[in-house]
Amino acid sequence: MDTNGITTTPDVNGIVTPKSHANSHHKGYFLSDRARVNEIDGIRGLLQHEKPGVVSFLAGKPNPETFPFESIILNLKPPLSIPSNENGNGNGDIPKQITIEGNDLAEALQYGPTPGLSSIRGWLEDLQANVHGREKGEWSVSLGSGSQDLMSKGFSAVLNPGDPVLLETPLYAGVLPPLINLNAEMIEVDVDDEGLSAVNLERILDNWPQGKTKPKVVYCCPVGCNPSGCSSSRQRKLDVLRVAKKHNLLIFEDDPYYYLTTTLIPSYFALELEVFPEGGHVIRFDSFSKLLAAGMRLGYATGPKEILHAIDVNTAGANLHTSSVSQAVAYGLLKTWGRDQFLAHAAAVATFYGTRRERFEAIAHKHLDGLATWVSPVAGMFLWIDLSPAGITDSFELIRHEALAKGVLAVPGFSFYPNKRTSSHVRVSFSLVDLEFDAEKGFERLAEAIKDKQKQ
Ligand code: PMP
Numbered sequence: 237m238d239t240n241g242i243t244t245t246p247d248v249n250g251i252v253t254p255k256s257h258a259n260s261h262h263k264g265y266f267l268s269d270r271a272r273v274n275e276i277d278g279i280r281g282l283l284q285h286e287k288p289g290v291v292s293f294l295a296g297k298p299n300p301e302t303f304p305f306e307s308i309i310l311n312l313k314p315p316l317s318i319p320s321n322e323n324g325n326g327n328g329d330i331p332k333q334i335t336i337e338g339n340d341l342a343e344a345l346q347y348g349p350t351p352g353l354s355s356i357r358g359w360l361e362d363l364q365a366n367v368h369g370r371e372k373g374e375w376s377v378s379l380g381s382g383s384q385d386l387m388s389k390g391f392s393a394v395l396n397p398g399d400p401v402l403l404e405t406p407l408y409a410g411v412l413p414p415l416i417n418l419n420a421e422m423i424e425v426d427v428d429d430e431g432l433s434a435v436n437l438e439r440i441l442d443n444w445p446q447g448k449t450k451p452k453v454v455y456c457c458p459v460g461c462n463p464s465g466c467s468s469s470r471q472r473k474l475d476v477l478r479v480a481k482k483h484n485l486l487i488f489e490d491d492p493y494y495y496l497t498t499t500l501i502p503s504y505f506a507l508e509l510e511v512f513p514e515g516g517h518v519i520r521f522d523s524f525s526k527l528l529a530a531g532m533r534l535g536y537a538t539g540p541k542e543i544l545h546a547i548d549v550n551t552a553g554a555n556l557h558t559s560s561v562s563q564a565v566a567y568g569l570l571k572t573w574g575r576d577q578f579l580a581h582a583a584a585v586a587t588f589y590g591t592r593r594e595r596f597e598a599i600a601h602k603h604l605d606g607l608a609t610w611v612s613p614v615a616g617m618f619l620w621i622d623l624s625p626a627g628i629t630d631s632f633e634l635i636r637h638e639a640l641a642k643g644v645l646a647v648p649g650f651s652f653y654p655n656k657r658t659s660s661h662v663r664v665s666f667s668l669v670d671l672e673f674d675a676e677k678g679f680e681r682l683a684e685a686i687k688d689k690q691k692q
Contacts, residue, residue, distance in 0.1 A: 264542055266452055266486045271393045271546035280350060280552045295347065303345050308336040308561070310568060315577070316584035330577060334568045344564030350548045350557050352379030352536075356567040363575055364538045368506040374515055378544045378551070379558045383492055383521040383535030386547060388414035389554070390519060390537060393546035394453055394486060395420055402440065402454040404432040406620070406652035406661070408462045408490060411455060415654070422654035423451060429611045431468040432456040434475035441483040453486045459501060460493035460616020463652045463663035467615050470502050477504065477511040485517065486543075492523035492535075495582035496589050497615030505538060516540045524566060526617075527582055532562045589617060589667065596666035596675055603679035607686050617667040621646075624660040626686045631662045638685035644678045 264272055275281065279295050286292045312332050336344060343353055351357060360377045364370065380386035391414045395401060398419050403411070405424040415422060425436050437454065444450055456476075458468040468476070480487055489504040505520045519539030524532060537544060551557060570578055597612060600619060607626040610619050628634055632648035639645065649659025662682075669675050 265484075266394045266540070266543060267546055268392065268394055268396045268399075270396070271549065274546070274549045274553075276350060276549050276552045280556070284349070297347050300342060300345055305341070305345060306337075307341055308344065308565065308568075310334040310336070310565065312569070315581060316588060331572060334572050336564050336568045340564055340568065344560050346560065348557050348560040348563070350552045351544070352377075352558055353560060353563045353567065356563045356570070359567060359570050360536050360538075363578070364505070366575060367579075368503055368520075368538075370505065370509070370515075374541060375539055376541050376544050377536050377538050378548055379563060380535050380537065380547070380551065381533040381555065381558050382525060382530075383490065383523040383537070384410055385533075385551075385555075385558075386535055386537040387411055387488070387490060387521055389547045389550035390488065390521070390543070391415060391420070391453075392418060392550060393543055400449060400451040402437065402451045402485070403654060404454075404456040404461075405654065406463050406649060406659070407455065407654070408457050409651050411490070412654060424654060425454070427461070427464050427466055429466055430472045431458055431461050431464065431466040432472075432476055434472065434479050437476060438479045438482070441479065450483070451485070453488055454480065455488040455490065457490045457493070458504065459491055460496050460613055460618070462493070462616065463618050463647070463649070463661075464611070464620045465613035465616055465618045466611055466620075467497065467501060467613070470507065473502070473504050473507050474510065477507060477517075480517055481511050487518045489518055489520040491520055492526055493616040494522065496526060496586050496617070498583070498586050498590050499614075519543055527585055528566060528569065532566060533559065534562050534566055586615075592666050592671065595671050596669070599671070599675045600664075600679050603676075603683040604686075607683060617665050619664050619666065620649075621662050621664060622660055623662065623686060627690060628686060629660050630658045631660055632658070634685060634689050635662065638688045639682060642681040642685045642688075644681035644685065646682065 282294055286294065310333065312330070312334065315330060356379065357377050361372060364377060365372055378386070380389065391401070391411070395418050398421065400421040400423050401415060402423045402425050404427050406427070423440060425432060425440060427433060432454070456468070458473065460467055476487070479485070487504050491503060494500070494503060503520060504518045508515055508518045519537060521535060521537050523535040525535070528534070537547060573581070593613065597619065600621070604621065608621045608623050609625055610621045613619065623631055623634065632650050635646060635648045646662035646664045649661030649663065650656050652663070653659065666675070669678065
């Protein structure tokens with residue numbers, strides 16, 4: 237018996253797979269024991285049967301006559317401009333104002349379905365089918381309060397307490413709290429210049445200790461990675477997928493920066509069928525935070541229906557559903573825009589950050605060449621700066637003392653490692669900083685701080 241009370245037996249290699257997970261093709265293979273038995277409670281479970289002609293005495297829905305909102309009016313900015321020969325489209329016809337009223341308003345103001353409003357879910361399923369070239373079938377889309385919310389619920393849908401999980405490192409530190417709550421054993425897989433390394437992943441799994449429960453899940457942020465800035469090529473993703481096939485892994489594709497690159501790279505979700513003709517081994521997490529508004533707190537997960545259902549069960553228990561007002565606002569915009577304008581907007585946002593990145597990097601080079609190196613990113617919002625050429629081995633010490641004293645802040649690299657190892661890196665973000673003066677001042681100060689440290 238393991239700590240979860242599940243009978244386990246080592247396979248021929250002495251590796252332990254929990255009995256209930258033993259058949260990799262069995263539906264529910266990736267689900268945690270809790271997700272296998274948990275269901276949405278009676279009231280939420282029955283709500284889906286409410287329809288015209290059925291008298292419902294069910295949920296304690298408030299009477300909307302008491303809600304003080306007549307309509308929601310959205311005033312839109314002019315679209316971000318994009319170079320005319322790239323993704324050019326006729327932006328001229330987009331209305332400047334959208335009114336949410338009638339049934340859309342009623343839905344926005346009332347309790348709604350656990351996975352999200354059917355209108356926006358349908359729109360997003362069409363988007364995913366189109367962008368990632370996946371026919372509709374064994375996958376679906378659920379909404380969450382940001383992708384953070386969905387990933388946190390996703391981890392508890394697939395991990396038993398204490399399970400091992402493979403994590404690209406350095407990694408987005410936001411995934412650590414849910415994993416700590418699950419008491420997960422965090423196995424670090426070092427990235428290289430192309431992000432998650434298939435070689436490192438395979439080495440860890442090929443040498444997995446006998447008698448030990450094997451990981452089922454690998455987490456990565458494959459485009460414009462936070463914090464490493466790296467992006468995984470199509471080939472790299474195929475290599476990782478082949479390791480996933482060999483070792484029967486589920487890939488957690490945390491992809492909020494997917495659109496923030498001028499040449500989109502096929503996603504794991506898109507490439508999955510080349511290696512797993514049945515699908516079922518990738519769950520991807522998209523976010524509206526970087527494209528529409530971070531404060532709307534809207535993200536969407538796309539993947540195997542049974543895993544999404546387990547996420548929905550967690551949503552039902554934690555917050556009933558994602559804000560319908562946020563969903564209605566996003567849907568109002570997306571319906572008015574249509575897919576082409578959404579993609580044109582995403583491309584314009586990518587160009588916006590790409591231009592910033594170029595200017596920011598030029599300033600960084602001016603001050604840091606000889607002291608630091610980094611992989612020039614093709615996507616995202618971050619430079620992951622290695623200070624080891626200047627002899628700095630612990631960036632935390634530098635930031636806490638010399639950099640703070642000079643008046644510049646960057647995130648010390650140790651924050652992005654589960655086991656808080658010492659790091660020679662700092663993460664700097666170019667999304668928001670003033671490029672005229674502050675970036676110049678900031679890198680000048682960072683260089684001075686490094687030189688102060690070198691004198692010690
Ligand atoms: N994943 C990564 C890699 C991120 O950088 C972020 C936001 N910083 C998130 C997920 C969370 O995004 P959301 O706002 O959709 O919760």
